[in-house]
Amino acid sequence: MATGILSTVLLVAGVALMVLVHVLVVVWVLRRGFSESRRLSRVVGEHADQEAGDAGLTEEEVGELPCHDFKAELAGEEGGDCAVCLEALRDGERCVVLPRCGHGFHAECVGSWLRKSRLCPVCRDEVIVAGPRKEAGADGAEVAVELV
Structure with a gap:
C-alpha cells in the first residue's frame, strides 16, 4: 500500500x-x-x-516625371482616385503618371510623396526617372493612366 x-x-x-x-x-x-x-x-x-534610397527623389527628378491634364474619358467610367490624398481625379487637373508602373496621381500629391520615398504609393515599385518631363494634354496628346 x-x-x-x-x-x-x-x-x-x-x-x-x-x-x-x-x-x-x-x-x-x-x-x-x-x-x-x-x-x-x-x-x-x-x-x-x-x-528605397532612404531619401526619395530630388525636386528635379520629381519635375522630370511625365505630367498631363487628366481626362475622365480616357480613364474609363469610374474616373479614378488619387491613392495619396484619396480624392477623385477631375477633368483638367494636373496629374503625374509613374513611368514603370503607369499609376496616376495628382501632381502635387505624388510630388510630396516621392520627395520622401522612391516607391510608388500603390504597387511599391521603385520610381525611376527616365528623362526630361513630357508634357501631355496641353498639346492634345492622349495618355492612358491606370488609376486605383
Whole structure:
C-alpha cells in the first residue's frame, strides 16, 4: 500500500514538474519572440529605407516625371482616385503618371510623396526617372493612366 501511495505522489510530482517546465518554456519563447520581432522589424525597416534610397527623389527628378491634364474619358467610367490624398481625379487637373508602373496621381500629391520615398504609393515599385518631363494634354496628346 505504501508503494501505491509513493507511486501516485511521484507521478503527480512528475506531471506538475513537466507542466511547470512547459509554462516556463512558453513564457521564455514568447518573451524572446516579441523582442526578436521588434529587433527584426527595426532591421527590416532600416533595410527597406536603404533599398528605397532612404531619401526619395530630388525636386528635379520629381519635375522630370511625365505630367498631363487628366481626362475622365480616357480613364474609363469610374474616373479614378488619387491613392495619396484619396480624392477623385477631375477633368483638367494636373496629374503625374509613374513611368514603370503607369499609376496616376495628382501632381502635387505624388510630388510630396516621392520627395520622401522612391516607391510608388500603390504597387511599391521603385520610381525611376527616365528623362526630361513630357508634357501631355496641353498639346492634345492622349495618355492612358491606370488609376486605383
